Amino acid sequence: xxxxxxxxxxxxxxxxxxxxxxxxxxxxxxxxxxxxxxxxxxxxxxxxxxxxxxxxxxxxxxxxxxxxxxxxxxxxxxxxxxxxxxxxxxxxxxxxxxxxxxxxxxxxxxxxxxxxxxxxxxxxxxxxxxxxxxxxxxxxxxxxxxxxxxxxxxxxxxxxxxxxxxxxxxxxxxxxxxxxxxxxxxxxxxxxxxxxxxxxxxxxxxxxxxxxxxxxxxxxxxxxxxxxxxxxxxxxxxxxxxxxxxxxxxxxxxxxxxxxxxxxxxxxxxxxxxxxxxxxxxxxxxxxxxxxxxxxxxxxxxxxxxxxxxxxxxxxxxxxxxxxxxxxxxxxxxxxxxxxxxxxxxxxxxxxxxxxxxxxxxxxxxxxxxxxxxxxxxxxxxxxxxxxxxxxxxxxxxxxxxxxxxxxxxxxxxxxxxxxxxxxxxxxxxxxxxxxxxxxxxxxxxxxxxxxxxxxxx
Amino acid sequence: xxxxxxxxxxxxxxxxxxxxxxxxxxxxxxxxxxxxxxxxxxxxxxxxxxxxxxxxxxxxxxxxxxxxxxxxxxxxxxxxxxxxxxxxxxxxxxxxxxxxxxxxxxxxxxxxxxxxxxxxxxxxxxxxxxxxxxxxxxxxxxxxxxxxxxxxxxxxxxxxxxxxxxxxxxxxxxxxxxxxxxxxxxxxxxxxxxxxxxxxxxxxxxxxxxxxxxxxxxxxxxxxxxxxxxxxxxxxxxxxxxxxxxxxxxxxxxxxxxxxxxxxxxxxxxxxxxxxxxxxxxxxxxxxxxxxxxxxxxxxxxxxxxxxxxxxxxxxxxxxxxxxxxxxxxxxxxxxxxxxxxxxxxxxxxxxxxxxxxxxxxxxxxxxxxxxxxxxxxxxxxxxxxxxxxxxxxxxxxxxxxxxxxxxxxxxxxxxxxxxxxxxxxxxxxxxxxxxxxxxxxxxxxxxxxxxxxxxxx
Numbered sequence: 001x002x003x004x005x006x007x008x009x010x011x012x013x014x015x016x017x018x019x020x021x022x023x024x025x026x027x028x029x030x031x032x033x034x035x036x037x038x039x040x041x042x043x044x045x046x047x048x049x050x051x052x053x054x055x056x057x058x059x060x061x062x063x064x065x066x067x068x069x070x071x072x073x074x075x076x077x078x079x080x081x082x083x084x085x086x087x088x089x090x091x092x093x094x095x096x097x098x099x100x101x102x103x104x105x106x107x108x109x110x111x112x113x114x115x116x117x118x119x120x121x122x123x124x125x126x127x128x129x130x131x132x133x134x135x136x137x138x139x140x141x142x143x144x145x146x147x148x149x150x151x152x153x154x155x156x157x158x159x160x161x162x163x164x165x166x167x168x169x170x171x172x173x174x175x176x177x178x179x180x181x182x183x184x185x186x187x188x189x190x191x192x193x194x195x196x197x198x199x200x201x202x203x204x205x206x207x208x209x210x211x212x213x214x215x216x217x218x219x220x221x222x223x224x225x226x227x228x229x230x231x232x233x234x235x236x237x238x239x240x241x242x243x244x245x246x247x248x249x250x251x252x253x254x255x256x257x258x259x260x261x262x263x264x265x266x267x268x269x270x271x272x273x274x275x276x277x278x279x280x281x282x283x284x285x286x287x288x289x290x291x292x293x294x295x296x297x298x299x300x301x302x303x304x305x306x307x308x309x310x311x312x313x314x315x316x317x318x319x320x321x322x323x324x325x326x327x328x329x330x331x332x333x334x335x336x337x338x339x340x341x342x343x344x345x346x347x348x349x350x351x352x353x354x355x356x357x358x359x360x361x362x363x364x365x366x367x368x369x370x371x372x373x374x375x376x377x378x379x380x381x382x383x384x385x386x387x388x389x390x391x392x393x394x395x396x397x398x399x400x401x402x403x404x405x406x407x408x409x410x411x412x413x414x415x416x417x418x419x420x421x422x423x424x425x426x427x428x429x430x431x432x433x434x435x436x437x438x439x440x441x442x443x444x445x446x447x448x449x450x451x452x453x454x455x456x457x458x
Numbered sequence: 459x460x461x462x463x464x465x466x467x468x469x470x471x472x473x474x475x476x477x478x479x480x481x482x483x484x485x486x487x488x489x490x491x492x493x494x495x496x497x498x499x500x501x502x503x504x505x506x507x508x509x510x511x512x513x514x515x516x517x518x519x520x521x522x523x524x525x526x527x528x529x530x531x532x533x534x535x536x537x538x539x540x541x542x543x544x545x546x547x548x549x550x551x552x553x554x555x556x557x558x559x560x561x562x563x564x565x566x567x568x569x570x571x572x573x574x575x576x577x578x579x580x581x582x583x584x585x586x587x588x589x590x591x592x593x594x595x596x597x598x599x600x601x602x603x604x605x606x607x608x609x610x611x612x613x614x615x616x617x618x619x620x621x622x623x624x625x626x627x628x629x630x631x632x633x634x635x636x637x638x639x640x641x642x643x644x645x646x647x648x649x650x651x652x653x654x655x656x657x658x659x660x661x662x663x664x665x666x667x668x669x670x671x672x673x674x675x676x677x678x679x680x681x682x683x684x685x686x687x688x689x690x691x692x693x694x695x696x697x698x699x700x701x702x703x704x705x706x707x708x709x710x711x712x713x714x715x716x717x718x719x720x721x722x723x724x725x726x727x728x729x730x731x732x733x734x735x736x737x738x739x740x741x742x743x744x745x746x747x748x749x750x751x752x753x754x755x756x757x758x759x760x761x762x763x764x765x766x767x768x769x770x771x772x773x774x775x776x777x778x779x780x781x782x783x784x785x786x787x788x789x790x791x792x793x794x795x796x797x798x799x800x801x802x803x804x805x806x807x808x809x810x811x812x813x814x815x816x817x818x819x820x821x822x823x824x825x826x827x828x829x830x831x832x833x834x835x836x837x838x839x840x841x842x843x844x845x846x847x848x849x850x851x852x853x854x855x856x857x858x859x860x861x862x863x864x865x866x867x868x869x870x871x872x873x874x875x876x877x878x879x880x881x882x883x884x885x886x887x888x889x890x891x892x893x894x895x896x897x898x899x900x901x902x903x904x905x906x907x908x909x910x911x912x913x914x915x916x
Contacts, residue, residue: 017815043674045693053817169659179656180638180697197655198637201627216501234722235503237715239638239697256714257695263718264692267725268806271732275802276795282807282817286824290831293799297792297832304791305843312784318776325783326770329790329899333762334755337734341751344733348726349740357475359511359740366744373748374755385763441787 015046015053024054027062035062036069048077052283056085063089072098076106079281080113087114087122096125103177104130105150105258108137112147145229146222148262149243149252152176156209158184158192163205165195178255180239184209189249191242193217219244222251226262231353233259270351273429274344276300299434307332307441314449317457323390324452327399331448334378335406335440342367342414343432350422351429364415371411372404379403394455402448406440413439473508482512485520493520494527506535510741514543521547530556534564537739538571545572545580554583561635562588563608563716566595570605603687604680606720607701607710610634614667616642616650621663623653636713638697642667647707649700651675677702680709684720689811691717728809731887732802734758757892765790765899772907775915781848782910785857789906792836793864793898800825800872801890808880809887822873829869830862837861852913860906864898871897 019038026034039047051059051074063070063086070090075083075098087095087110099107099122107126111119111134123131133151140146153176156165165182169175181194193213203212216236220229220243232238233256240255269279276296280289311318311328318325346363349355355363383400387393417435418428477496484492497505509517509532521528521544528548533541533556545553545568557565557580565584569577569592581589591609598604611634614623623640627633639652651671661670674694678687678701690696691714698713727737734754738747769776769786776783804821807813813821841858845851875893876886 015811015814015816020816043694045695049812050816052812053814055820166659169656172660175656175660178697179654196637197659198627198633201624201655201659202630202633234718236501237503237718239636239714256697256718260692260695260714260718260721264721264725264810267722267729268810271725271729271802271806274729274733275798277799277803280803282803282812282821282824286827286831289824290828290835293796293828293832294835296799297795297836300791300795301788301836301840304788307787307791308784311787315780315784318783319780322773322777322783325776325780325786326766326773328783329765329769329787329903330759330762332787333758333765333899337755337758338751340733341735341754344729345735345738345740348729352722352726353473354507354510354740356473356511358473358478358508362513363740366740366747369744370748370751373744374751377748377752378755378759382759441791445787 015050020050020053023050023062024058027058027065030065032065032067035065039066039069039071044071044073045077047071047074048082051086052079052082052281059085060089068094070094070098072101076102076109079283081281081285082283083110084114084118087118092121092125095122099125103150103152104133104137105148105252107134108147112138112142140222143226144222145220145224145226145243145254146251148226148229148258149222149254150176150178150258151252153183153240153242153250153253154179155183155185155189155191155250158186158210160209161205162200162203162207162209162212165200165209166205178240178257180255181214182209183242183250183253184213185250188247191219191244191250194240194242196239217241220254221246227266229254230259230262230266234263266351270347270429273427274347274433276433296434300437303434303438303441306438307445310442310445311449314445314453317449317453321395321452321456323392323395324449327386327395328445328448330382331399331402331406332441332444334382334403335410335444336437337410338371338374338407339410339414339436339440340433342371342411343418343428343436346415346418347428347432350418355419360419364412364419367411367415368408369411371408371414375404375407375411378407395452398448398451398455401451402444405447406444409443410436410440473504473511478508478511481508481520482516485516485523488523490523490525493523497524497527497529502529502531503535505529505532506540509544510537510540510739517543518547526552528552528556530559534560534567537741539739539743540741541568542572542576545576550579550583553580557583561608561610562591562595563606563710565592566605570596570600598680601684602680603678603682603684603701603712604709606684606687606716607680607712608634608636608716609710611641611698611700611708611711612637613641613643613647613649613708616644616668618667619663620658620661620665620667620670623658623667624663636698636715638713639672640667641700641708641711642671643708646705649677649702649708652698652700654697675699678712679704685724687712688717688720688724692721724809728805728887731885732805732891734891754892758895761892761896761899764896765903768900768903769907772903772911775907775911779853779910779914781850781853782907785844785853786903786906788840789857789860789864790899790902792840792861793868793902794895795868796829796832796865797868797872797894797898798891800829800869801876801886801894804873804876805886805890808876813877818877822870822877825869825873826866827869829866829872833862833865833869836865853910856906856909856913859909860902863905864902867901868894868898 023038111122181196183191184193186192195209195212196214199212218232218241222243222245240253242250243252243254245251278292280292379400382403383396386399387396413436418432421428421431481496569580639654641649642651644650652675653667653670654672657670676690676699680701680703698711700708701710701712703709736750738750837858840861841854844857845854871894876890879886879889
């Protein structure tokens with residue numbers, strides 16, 4: 001009977017710290033029996049998390065001690081860099097045993113990020129038929145539906161009835177994992193619909209399959225982008241869907257668990273990109289992380305230098321009125337913050353297809369007005385602060401005016417820049433932040449120092 | 459037979475602009491037949507998107523013209539504020555028709571965000587049994603598994619065999635939506651496992667149900683947080699799972715489509731919170747959006763004023779060396795950016811339970827070293843820029859030193875602050891950004907201007 005995994009997780013499904021402690025202890029002591037016993041209590045996905053969270057030396061020792069008992073189901077759940085590390089360390093026979101137990105899409109997942117020679121080694125452990133089918137999947141473009149689908153699925157002729165379907169299924173040995181629908185195909189193996197198993201079971205034997213096909217049916221093509229596939233799964237609440245080749249022939253099936261992974265990865269990616277972080281994970285090496293973040297910091301430096309060049313033009317003004325130097329970060333910071341708010345909403349809405357041609361103008365107007373309203377409100381507040389602080393009405397007026405202008409521009413650029421990037425086929429999550437900050441910094445410093453110059457030096 | 463929805467969407471599933479145009483045209487012309495014809499070609503989720511993307515006047519006219527044909531399945535797919543607007547506008551009889559067609563969890567979804575009197579009105583349209591079951595669900599806490607589950611599911615005694623199960627299912631009229639497993643219960647109606655329909659169909663009649671129960675089985679309690687439920691669905695690749703009350707009795711079932719919605723909402727929330735945006739959507743009214751963003755801008759203003767107070771302490775230094783005012787934003791900006799990188803990785807990793815007690819120290823060390831490495835690299839670059847720009851070795855040295863210190867502190871605070879907030883039971887996505895920026899701003903200005911003071915004024 002099934003065990004509940006929550007036993008070794010705390011109330012919110014984090015791995016129990018004491019449990020991890022015991023596992024590491026058994027590794028330390030070289031106690032193989034204890035280790036196997038403890039790991040058996042964990043779900044393969046939790047073992048993968050555990051392996052990701054411990055250090056590389058502990059990981060190597062654990063894998064070695066685990067030995068023959070190694071659970072192959074752990075491999076598809078690991079981060080790419082850890083997969084590579086573990087595959088490197090597994091002896092050839094254990095690797096070949098592990099790969100034998102995986103489904104086609106899992107093998108693809110496993111080998112697609114390996115070095116070519118290591119990839120060859122894994123493929124060599126497969127028999128000819130399996131190797132051919134994995135190699136076929138590997139030929140589909142990266143991030144395509146073809147790479148995501150499994151080739152194990154159940155298809156039945158569309159002209160069959162329920163009785164024929166049930167008899168066929170009951171006589172068939174070995175049904176695939178994640179099997180919740182039968183696909184209906186025409187004589188050219190093109191999918192024409194799918195029937196949920198529940199519907200199949202509760203219908204009379206003489207009922208035609210096509211009359212109980214699901215209303216929500218979508219097909220994907222092998223070279224379609226995984227992100228779009230995952231979006232359709234979410235939007236139409238799909239559980240599984242057929243994938244077809246250029247001729248429309250059924251090649252495989254994508255299931256919801258794969259789609260959920262893609263959605264999750266994509267959400268992480270967007271969040272990371274907005275903050276100037278690439279595709280990194282906690283288990284990456286320090287030097288790789290530092291290198292990864294470098295280009296974003298360079299982009300930020302370029303923006304900051306541009307802002308400094310603007311400030312430099314007003315050196316004489318600042319020398320005359322030092323208060324300007326004291327207050328100028330407030331203007332730029334409020335602009336940057338308001339701009340980030342707009343652009344984040346825009347980037348997310350573009351990703352979820354909520355921001356489209358139909359409502360772009362409405363949203364642009366909205367963000368501009370929001371920028372103006374909050375600009376006016378904060379211009380009053382910040383103007384007040386300036387007045388109290390320096391007791392100068394002129395300085396306060398300059399500050400207030402600069403805040404309105406900057407926050408209005410922040411709203412406009414925060415929405416326009418992601419939309420324009422999207423039209424230019426650049427991922428708005430990737431570049432919006434740098435562009436918007438550049439605009440708000442330059443506008444902020446220019447407005448504040450420029451007005452300061454006009455008021456105090458002319 | 460099923461239609462494919464992709465027909466009226468472009469290659470990446472955005473609603474086709476021309477198609478929306480035709481719909482709005484038919485609304486404009488008051489052509490009810492054309493409107494119904496066009497809407498029939500759209501999936502209910504796409505109609506919901508369409509309603510969200512058009513303006514409020516167009517929306518009201520469309521709903522009115524759609525009239526009797528109104529598809530109730532659209533309601534659960536809408537954003538809360540639009541649901542409210544549409545429910546307000548539907549005549550009582552049409553509303554009652556619509557609600558009759560929905561499942562229990564959908565009705566809950568529909569009414570939970572309505573004003574109390576409007577909620578009462580919708581509940582009044584239900585018959586007594588349905589009303590009691592919806593009210594029971596509404597009694598569970600907000601964001602709990604109880605609110606998420608549906609009360610329609612199939613349970614069978616754990617001691618039955620496959621034959622008994624199949625006969626029961628085939629004799630039963632009306633099986634629930636999203637039905638892919640039968641739940642096994644003991645004599646006290648406590649779930650003890652679940653059997654996938656595929657497994658049921660392909661097993662011999664005399665096989666015991668408990669011997670083919672799924673390995674991956676998790677139960678949730680009615681008051682468990684939806685986020686944790688969704689996490690478990692993703693982590694363990696679940697399709698459906700039982701929800702139990704305090705006594706462990708089966709009360710309902712959560713299905714993967716609900717879990718996907720929660721995951722999606724949560725990803726949006728984290729992204730929004732990091733950028734200082736609350737739970738807003740594109741269809742919110744301007745004044746609501748402005749109000750929502752206000753508190754975050756206030757927090758940012760407080761940070762900016764703190765930074766200004768630091769700068770003010772060095773007014774004399776700036777007056778003497780204006781170059782310091784020109785260059786100081788570079789230091790603060792690099793620190794802010796590096797800090798944002800660290801904290802975003804941390805917030806995301808905490809949300810996905812990848813950052814836990816087991817690896818916190820390793821990750822803190824990692825972020826500190828990354829901060830130091832990139833700090834050293836950029837100190838050289840920025841020091842070089844300062845030297846070329848102003849030709850002063852002293853200024854360049856001050857700049858370089860300030861950059862190292864600030865970027866190191868950015869790395870440390872970027873990882874420590876989210877971890878500490880999480881321990882203090884504060885959502886790290888909510889507050890990390892403000893705290894980290896405060897640290898990097900103050901450290902940046904203090905280090906740069908302080909060193910400047912020491913080098914140039916003493």
